Amino acid sequence: MSLPAFAALLERLAFTPGRNAKLALLRHWFATQPDPDRGVGLAALTGELSLSAAKPALVRELAASRSDPVLFDLSYDYVGDLAETVALIWVPRAGVNAPPPSLAEVVEALETTAKAELPSLIAGWLDTLDANGRLALIKLVTGGLRVGISARLAKTALAEWAGEDVGAIEEVWHGLTVPYLDLFAWLEKRGPQPDARDLPVFRPLMLAHPLEEPDLAALDPAAHRAEWKWDGIRVQLSATGGGRRLWSRGAEDISAGFPEIISAMDFRAVLDGELLVVRDGEVAPFADLQQRLNRKVVSAKMQAAHPVGVRLYDILFDGEEDLRALPFDERRARLEAWFARVKPARMDLSAQIAFASVEQLGAIRDGARAAAIEGLMIKRADSLYVPGRTKGLWWKWKRAPLGVDAVLMYAQRGHGKRSSYYSDYTFGLWRPDGQGGEELVPIGKAYSGYTDQELLWLDRWIRNHTTARFGPVREVEKGLVLEVIFDAAQRSGRHKSGVALRFPRIARIRADKPAEEADKLATLEAMIVGEEA
Amino acid sequence: MRVTPQGLWCEPGDFFIDPVRAVPHAVITHGHSDHARPDHGAVLATPETLAIMTQRMGEGRAGVTQQELRYGEGVVRNGVSIRLVPAGHVLGSAQVVLDWQGSRIVISGDYKRRLDPTCTLFEPVECDVFVTEATFALPVFHHPPASAEVGRLLESVRLFPDRAHLIGVYALGKCQRLIMLLRQAGWDRPIWLHGGLLAMCELYGRFGLDLGDLRPVPMPAKRGGGGLLAGEIVLAPTGAEATPWVRRLAEPVICAASGWMRVRQRAKAKGVELPLIVSDHADWEELLQTVEEVRAPEVWVTHGRDDALVYAMGLRGVKGRALHLLGRGEEDEALEAPAAPEQTPGAGDMAAEPGAERERGAGGADA
Numbered sequence: 001m002s003l004p005a006f007a008a009l010l011e012r013l014a015f016t017p018g019r020n021a022k023l024a025l026l027r028h029w030f031a032t033q034p035d036p037d038r039g040v041g042l043a044a045l046t047g048e049l050s051l052s053a054a055k056p057a058l059v060r061e062l063a064a065s066r067s068d069p070v071l072f073d074l075s076y077d078y079v080g081d082l083a084e085t086v087a088l089i090w091v092p093r094a095g096v097n098a099p100p101p102s103l104a105e106v107v108e109a110l111e112t113t114a115k116a117e118l119p120s121l122i123a124g125w126l127d128t129l130d131a132n133g134r135l136a137l138i139k140l141v142t143g144g145l146r147v148g149i150s151a152r153l154a155k156t157a158l159a160e161w162a163g164e165d166v167g168a169i170e171e172v173w174h175g176l177t178v179p180y181l182d183l184f185a186w187l188e189k190r191g192p193q194p195d196a197r198d199l200p201v202f203r204p205l206m207l208a209h210p211l212e213e214p215d216l217a218a219l220d221p222a223a224h225r226a227e228w229k230w231d232g233i234r235v236q237l238s239a240t241g242g243g244r245r246l247w248s249r250g251a252e253d254i255s256a257g258f259p260e261i262i263s264a265m266d267f268r269a270v271l272d273g274e275l276l277v278v279r280d281g282e283v284a285p286f287a288d289l290q291q292r293l294n295r296k297v298v299s300a301k302m303q304a305a306h307p308v309g310v311r312l313y314d315i316l317f318d319g320e321e322d323l324r325a326l327p328f329d330e331r332r333a334r335l336e337a338w339f340a341r342v343k344p345a346r347m348d349l350s351a352q353i354a355f356a357s358v359e360q361l362g363a364i365r366d367g368a369r370a371a372a373i374e375g376l377m378i379k380r381a382d383s384l385y386v387p388g389r390t391k392g393l394w395w396k397w398k399r400a401p402l403g404v405d406a407v408l409m410y411a412q413r414g415h416g417k418r419s420s421y422y423s424d425y426t427f428g429l430w431r432p433d434g435q436g437g438e439e440l441v442p443i444g445k446a447y448s449g450y451t452d453q454e455l456l457w458l459d460r461w462i463r464n465h466t467t468a469r470f471g472p473v474r475e476v477e478k479g480l481v482l483e484v485i486f487d488a489a490q491r492s493g494r495h496k497s498g499v500a501l502r503f504p505r506i507a508r509i510r511a512d513k514p515a516e517e518a519d520k521l522a523t524l525e526a527m528i529v530g531e532e533a
Numbered sequence: 534m535r536v537t538p539q540g541l542w543c544e545p546g547d548f549f550i551d552p553v554r555a556v557p558h559a560v561i562t563h564g565h566s567d568h569a570r571p572d573h574g575a576v577l578a579t580p581e582t583l584a585i586m587t588q589r590m591g592e593g594r595a596g597v598t599q600q601e602l603r604y605g606e607g608v609v610r611n612g613v614s615i616r617l618v619p620a621g622h623v624l625g626s627a628q629v630v631l632d633w634q635g636s637r638i639v640i641s642g643d644y645k646r647r648l649d650p651t652c653t654l655f656e657p658v659e660c661d662v663f664v665t666e667a668t669f670a671l672p673v674f675h676h677p678p679a680s681a682e683v684g685r686l687l688e689s690v691r692l693f694p695d696r697a698h699l700i701g702v703y704a705l706g707k708c709q710r711l712i713m714l715l716r717q718a719g720w721d722r723p724i725w726l727h728g729g730l731l732a733m734c735e736l737y738g739r740f741g742l743d744l745g746d747l748r749p750v751p752m753p754a755k756r757g758g759g760g761l762l763a764g765e766i767v768l769a770p771t772g773a774e775a776t777p778w779v780r781r782l783a784e785p786v787i788c789a790a791s792g793w794m795r796v797r798q799r800a801k802a803k804g805v806e807l808p809l810i811v812s813d814h815a816d817w818e819e820l821l822q823t824v825e826e827v828r829a830p831e832v833w834v835t836h837g838r839d840d841a842l843v844y845a846m847g848l849r850g851v852k853g854r855a856l857h858l859l860g861r862g863e864e865d866e867a868l869e870a871p872a873a874p875e876q877t878p879g880a881g882d883m884a885a886e887p888g889a890e891r892e893r894g895a896g897g898a899d900a
Contacts, residue, residue: 012807016804016806021786025692074844365805420775
């Protein structure tokens with residue numbers, strides 16, 4: 001019964017918005033499914049299973065052999081998704097009473113079955129399944145399975161179920177093979193922790209705490225080191241005898257999207273750094289890097305237009321030698337020595353910023369206006385490299401956010417716990433309407449920053465000042481001013497206003513301020529960095 | 534029989550069936566508001582439907598005069614004989630069987646073919662013209678057994694004992710059927726109801742249906758308080774999950790019970806966390822089975838996916854005709870919510886919201 005069980009899990013995950021509920025569903029599944037099926041399922045959930053035995057056309061032909069073409073087209077038109085249409089329209093052959101296949105059976109059979117026999121194999125399975133099971137099977141065999149959860153979440157659930165640290169799972173994860181029998185044996189205390197051997201596995205990253213006012217006072221300048229906090233994506237470069245990988249912060253393998261980095265990794269080391277678009281030594285704004293993210297393949301043209309490099313923060317392994325138990329200062333010395341020796345292409349060192357006092361550091365932070373700088377990183381000189389976010393070792397001190405007073409234009413209901421609240425806000429600024437007057441143009445959307453009390457207040461205000469409704473969205477009277485803060489403003493061709501905000505959030509409700517006195521778009525445009533005014 | 538702006542009109546008998554506007558003489562198949570409208574002159578329907586109409590519309594608006602006709606009984610009006618036969622949709626739902634000068638037409642209203650303890654099972658009647666709905670007339674609609682869907686609900690209740698399970702239902706029919714399905718599955722705990730559902734459940738009780746221990750959802754201890762009814766099952770009119778009313782419940786799992794939940798996009802658009810496919814309409818196979826059983830050479834389709842059904846009947850040698858009746862498939866909760874005895878400050882929102890959702894056609898018809 002395991003494919004139906006897996007299908008039921010996928011179905012629930014697809015509709016469950018809450019992280020905790022997703023974790024509960026996953027834990028339950030790991031606890032109740034047998035080997036090797038739960039391992040195959042885990043691979044499917046974490047995106048490690050790449051089956052594409054059947055083309056969508058094959059599935060379509062199968063459905064055509066069982067249904068009327070006119071009715072199929074009407075149905076497809078209505079449902080909008082081919083796999084789902086086939087799953088729903090499929091009429092099982094009468095008299096089939098074979099049990100549905102297990103996940104492991106499906107994967108194994110797909111690997112060993114000749115292409116010509118695939119259609120009858122798949123049709124036979126479809127006959128044994130209900131609509132949910134058929135949908136899962138079709139998505140699985142065509143390689144179109146989108147689970148809607150991150151690999152990290154699946155591993156977190158696994159860790160919670162087993163009472164292990166998720167970091168310990170990450171450390172061994174990329175040395176494992178489907179169906180992870182040794183992993184489950186270890187997690188169920190039936191075997192030793194699997195050994196990642198010489199593979200370029202992901203090592204859990206050390207993270208920083210936001211620096212608040214009280215922490216600042218306790219900061220001893222002599223015992224801390226400062227660097228810029230760059231606005232790219234945090235990466236780990238892992239090059240061992242077993243291969244080369246570029247890992248994202250969330251342990252996703254993003255090697256394929258950045259082949260130029262991989263080819264530059266002609267060394268054996270594990271490094272921590274920031275992936276950035278760099279042109280002539282200048283770091284480009286985040287929006288530039290965004291063009292390169294979430295791509296499976298990347299053209300030469302894209303590589304040339306958005307050249308990437310890595311600014312190195314730390315070194316975890318030099319060759320086979322694990323440096324994580326060394327204090328930061330010693331690791332930094334090793335990093336500098338390693339860099340001088342290896343001279344890797346497309347990489348440089350994150351500069352250290354000298355400072356004698358917290359006040360001086362504050363001035364340095366406030367003086368930074370480059371679009372690619374988010375603020376400062378402050379690291380204790382004696383901090384070991386420990387996974388996760390341990391308070392008091394590394395701090396991030398973002399520079400003061402920018403802000404505008406914007407007018408609330410639309411509100412949308414949230415999801416999960418917030419589904420009865422209008423919690424997502426679209427706001428705008430004034431600009432000339434070309435006819436001597438002024439009009440509001442939306443500049444962004446925010447769904448955080450407010451307190452629970454403010455959310456209640458906003459929700460009530462929105463319900464009482466609605467002028468139009470579009471599905472879950474309400475248009476409201478243009479009468480409420482919100483103080484919106486954000487980390488940066490960037491030029492954008494994709495937004496009506498021509499400006500995109502980085503991390504916008506609601507700082508305050510300005511019920512005291514008349515909407516006419518909200519800011520003008522020109523005020524925001526003046527905050528864009530990296531172009532001539 | 535003619536299609537007029539008011540709805541289906543029986544010319545020799547001079548009466549309408551489920552007219553969308555007030556008319557002098559109306560025969561009503563069942564109490565859903567897209568079939569039963571207020572302010573007709575004389576209304577002919579089953580005793581159950583008349584009681585439902587009176588409750589929903591108030592004394593005086595459910596027909597100036599009411600004439601009860603029990604299942605199987607007949608009356609003659611202007612030479613047209615009228616008989617009501619169970620349709621299996623909701624309590625009191627009936628097919629209207631009309632005989633005139635040796636030919637027979639059956640107007641089936643909304644119907645389903647499955648056993649439902651809250652109403653009498655559909656009875657096929659052979660006829661010359663069969664008038665059918667087509668709400669779920671696409672081969673993608675195959676309703677799974679309702680007991681299996683309720684099984685999924687109970688499994689979820691076990692898995693999330695710290696959360697309330699809130700199921701959006703129609704006040705008439707779906708609500709009571711779901712309660713009975715839960716009782717049949719062994720759920721003998723109290724079932725908690727939104728104020729807008731209580732009256733209709735009491736009415737079902739007066740007609741002899743034992744729904745077990747039903748209780749109104751309590752007010753939170755203090756204004757704005759929440760966390761109520763963890764581990765319990767709560768029923769509310771569809772749309773209540775988007776109103777402040779819902780905040781009193783313990784981190785509710787939002788469920789919906791409808792045939793539309795079969796299609797993911799539909800369920801997603803509703804923001805439902807646990808879609809349950811429980812329908813009071815015939816699915817694709819049941820529509821075709823019914824058409825075959827009534828042996829009518831001609832079938833008229835009132836509303837729904839008439840294109841697919843007419844086509845499929847054509848393949849079977851049955852002549853189909855799409856009537857495109859207006860105002861169907863929009864069972865409108867907004868009509869009844871204001872009258873509901875809902876005692877909270879949020880009641881105003883409750884009244885406005887579900888109707889507004891429906892206006893935009895987000896979820897489509899009662900299902």
